[in-house]
Amino acid sequence: MKDIGILFIFLIVALAFSCKHEIPVAPADTNKCDTAMVTYSISIKGVISANCGHCHGSTVYTTKGSGYNFDDYNVLKNEVDNGNLAKAINHLPGVVPMPLDKTEKISTCEIRKFMIWIDAGAPNN
Numbered sequence: 323m324k325d326i327g328i329l330f331i332f333l334i335v336a337l338a339f340s341c342k343h344e345i346p347v348a349p350a351d352t353n354k355c356d357t358a359m360v361t362y363s364i365s366i367k368g369v370i371s372a373n374c375g376h377c378h379g380s381t382v383y384t385t386k387g388s389g390y391n392f393d394d395y396n397v398l399k400n401e402v403d404n405g406n407l408a409k410a411i412n413h414l415p416g417v418v419p420m421p422l423d424k425t426e427k428i429s430t431c432e433i434r435k436f437m438i439w440i441d442a443g444a445p446n447n
């Protein structure tokens with residue numbers, strides 16, 4: 323009878339461990355870049371505020387952003403029209419590469435969306 327008790331405990335422990343199945347998680351598809359609907363409000367504004375806002379936001383731009391307030395669409399649009407926004411995010415010569423405090427560019431997907439938006443005339447949509 324004692325043996326059956328020990329066997330029982332063994333079974334419980336074995337069962338408990340057998341439940342540690344790893345649920346496979348699909349790896350994030352890093353190649354996926356949804357450019358189906360690129361708009362200023364959906365694709366651009368948030369990226370600017372996350373990567374550029376701490377220098378070009380409306381509360382800091384005079385001291386940290388060299389006077390460029392990119393919370394103001396018209397200021398950003400001006401940098402589109404003179405070609406500097408595209409140059410800055412692509413790290414092309416002629417302007418200071420942005421974001422200024424990082425060596426890396428914003429992501430390839432973000433840059434693609436910016437270029438789509440810029441090529442469309444940078445609408446305030």
Ligand code: HEC
Pocket residue numbers: 370373374375376377378386387388390401406407410411417418419420421422423428
């Ligand atoms: C650490 C602060 C900082 C961050 C972050 C930053 N900028 Fe700038 N940005 C500056 C400063 C300072 C200048 C003025 C550079 C100069 O002319 O010397 C500038 C200038 C610019 C200009 C004008 C072109 C030029 O080089 O004069 C553009 C366009 C620009 N930034 C875009 C961006 C974008 C887009 C981001 C985010 C992806 C960004 N910046 C992030 C500080 C920053």
